[in-house]
Amino acid sequence: MKIGYITKQHPSNRKAYSGTHYYMFKALEQSFEEVVPFSPVDSNYKIIPKAKGRLLRLLTGKVYKYQYDIGLAKRMASIIDQKIEDHQPDALLASLMNPEMAYVKSDVPFYLTSDATSVLLNEVYGSHSNLHPLSVREAMHLEKKAFEKATKLILPLQWLADSAMKDYGVPSSKIEVIPYGANLDTEISEDEVGQLLQHRRESPIIKLLFVGIRWEEKGGPFAVKVLRSLLEKGMNAELNIVGSEPDIPNQPEGINVIGFVDKETEEGRMRLDQLYKDATFFIMPTQAECVGMSFIEAASYALPAIGSETGGVPEAVIDGETGFIYRSSHTSEEVADWIIAVRKDRQRYSNLSQQAYARYKNQMNWGNWSRKVKDVITLLH
Known part of the structure; x- marks a missing residue:
């Protein structure tokens, strides 16, 4: 045909x-x-x-x-x-x-x-x-x-x-x-999922990954607030920012501004691949979103995702099953508390990660x- x-x-x-x-x-x-x-x-x-x-x-x-x-x-x-x-x-x-x-x-x-x-x-x-x-x-x-x-x-x-x-x-x-x-060339295998989970659980740092060009619209400032809340609660945490180069007032420790990564180059694809593999959680508390392609990409790396209740995001991130849906009533402290609770519960973190990956493999x-x-x-x- x-x-x-x-x-x-x-x-x-x-x-x-x-x-x-x-x-x-x-x-x-x-x-x-x-x-x-x-x-x-x-x-x-x-x-x-x-x-x-x-x-x-x-x-x-x-x-x-x-x-x-x-x-x-x-x-x-x-x-x-x-x-x-x-x-x-x-x-x-x-x-x-x-x-x-x-x-x-x-x-x-x-x-x-x-x-x-x-x-x-x-x-x-x-x-x-x-x-x-x-x-x-x-x-x-x-x-x-x-x-x-x-x-x-x-x-x-x-x-x-x-x-x-x-x-x-x-x-x-x-x-x-x-x-x-997922709009990515790389794809991890089921065997790699197990290896990644072990690596993430053993890492002493909670690594948040934000991927988005439009910083304000994609909820970048709130992601910074979540990082601040984690640090204030005594956690060792960092936020890697891809796609944007924002000016962050009173920038806290743990912010890594990576900026634009070109997926058309082998170097860019390898860099992005490693950032997804190294991350503990994907976070994009976006104010406006349709399909939520970034969440699908995160799921392809077995990453639990934190998204917002807008557009099609609740279909890309299943609240409590593959991640956390942030609502306007939630504070950054509440999101940080969820991250800490999941991080401390190894089985819960594994379940979220594996369910995200399974949804990617079976549907998305x-x-x-x-x-x-x-x-x-x-x-x-």
Whole structure:
């Protein structure tokens, strides 16, 4: 079976969408006979809605998101239709292309996967709070139309499926929930899990690992508070910060600012691999999150994770089973107390670690995702 894989940026770009397009493409290649990238999908026409956005911002103070412009969506759809004509695929998988698929005319069955809807983006990020009403209407129109045209929605979270049903009227029979995988090249074996657990238990230091570019949004300041609480309680602890280089007022001891690590280089991949292996807990008490790819990556290293009750995080981190879900009512002292209690209880720590890894191996990996996607497409083809 020949699959057309539609993305805005070429899947060879590991930096696009945190590598999701790249790892998704590689997984599809393992399951289908032929996968043809239909990318990049772009149009010079976007200068017009961009200009419209600047004018509306000047006149109203409101933001117009050119990505939801209906004229642009139609032109992007015509580009996709031409690629379909050129390559003659049996089916299409469009990744994070909700608006662009709304006006595709081809009758080739297409499957849509995405990490968010515009309604959820507003709910989690508040991204629509200052949107021009025209943008809000266009976003809803394009997504609803794309969802109606799609053969199936293949979504990574039940949270997204619920939004598709409630906010867009998509029937449950048209939705498949299949979790995404970890955007990493390295994968530890079950034998290595045992070795890592022994190493972590024997380490005299509680090593917290934070991985995120947007420091404030991803809850970096709260992670520092948790470290302070651990130190105040007499614990030997440190916080390794990857992806960000924040200014931390009254920086406590134990902060290691590593900054950006390039996963496109062998050196960067090895560095990140070692940081995950050396960590005791993964912490990202994010204020806004959709899929929570970093938590999946942590699970692939059998790391108990500390996440927050936002977006799809509670599906990536199962509270009490694979980690701890931080709620707004929790203080940094309470999170530190949980860490200390788990750290002192060797069996509890082992259970959390092994359950996180088992969930990754059984559900949250790209091999599982691509096999199930193939089952869905083959059944309906």
